[in-house]
Amino acid sequence: MATGADNPLLLCYDGSDPAKRAIERAAELLRTRNAVVLTVWQTTVGLGGFAWAGATDDMIDYAGLDQAAAELGGRIVSEGVRVAQDAGLQAEPLAVKATGPVWTTILEIADRHDVSMIVIGSRGLTGLRSLLLGSVSTAVVHHADRPTLVIHSPGDDDGAAERAA
Numbered sequence: 542m543a544t545g546a547d548n549p550l551l552l553c554y555d556g557s558d559p560a561k562r563a564i565e566r567a568a569e570l571l572r573t574r575n576a577v578v579l580t581v582w583q584t585t586v587g588l589g590g591f592a593w594a595g596a597t598d599d600m601i602d603y604a605g606l607d608q609a610a611a612e613l614g615g616r617i618v619s620e621g622v623r624v625a626q627d628a629g630l631q632a633e634p635l636a637v638k639a640t641g642p643v644w645t646t647i648l649e650i651a652d653r654h655d656v657s658m659i660v661i662g663s664r665g666l667t668g669l670r671s672l673l674l675g676s677v678s679t680a681v682v683h684h685a686d687r688p689t690l691v692i693h694s695p696g697d698d699d700g701a702a703e704r705a706a
Contacts, residue, residue: 547575547657548654548655548656548657549574549575549576549577549654549656549657550567550571550574550575550576550577550630550656550657550658550660551576551577551647551650551651551654551656551658551659551660552564552567552576552621552630552632552660553579553581553647553659553661553662553677553681554578554579554580554617554618554620554621554624555580555581555617556580556617556621557662558694559662559663559664559692559694560621560661560662561621561624561662562662562692562694563662563663563690563692564578564621564624564625564628564630564660564662565624565628566692567628567630567660567690567692568625568629568630569628570690571658574630574631574657575630575631575632576625576630576631576633577632577633577634577635577650577654577656578618578621578622578624578625578632578634578635579618579635579636579637579647579650580614580615580617580618580621580634580635580636580637581614581636581637581638581639581643581646581647582610582611582613582636582637582638582639583610583638583639583643584603584607584610584638607638611636611638614636614637614638615636618634618635618636619634621634622634635650637650642680643677644677644680644681644684645684647659647661647681648681648684648685651685651687656687657687657688658687658688658689658690659681659685659687659688659689659690660689660690660692661677661678661681661689661690661692662678662691662692662693662694663676663678663691663692663694664694678691
């Protein structure tokens with residue numbers, strides 16, 4: 542990995558307020574940076590009856606659901622690019638289908654684009670909620686081989702401010 546100051550930031554954006562705040566805060570800290578805004582969407586194939594209680598696989602249009610998820614991902618990443626541009630960053634959109642857990646896809650994209658830093662918002666889940674829902678930002682921090690900036694929103698459960706790893 543030969544990341545440098547000229548390499549882009551990877552701004553992870555899922556449409557949430559914490560993700561928007563992360564982009565805005567990163568722009569305040571790193572205004573002169575180019576960026577890739579990443580939205581990761583997940584396929585519905587394989588969800589089966591677990592996700593749709595009482596429905597059978599032949600009752601569900603997985604291809605249609607995946608198409609809708611891809612279109613939504615496109616709209617979300619476009620919104621993220623607008624947020625980044627409004628904050629003063631030069632940003633390009635990238636919406637991708639997850640190749641496994643969302644955090645692994647984020648790391649794959651970070652490697653592919655040789656980003657200088659990954660920027661991600663945190664929803665501030667702690668305790669049981671964090672264990673049940675998992676934490677994309679926590680997984681990215683623990684597995685990334687490049688700097689990662691996690692921006693916590695005001696009012697997070699633990700009252701934390703921004704953290705860099």
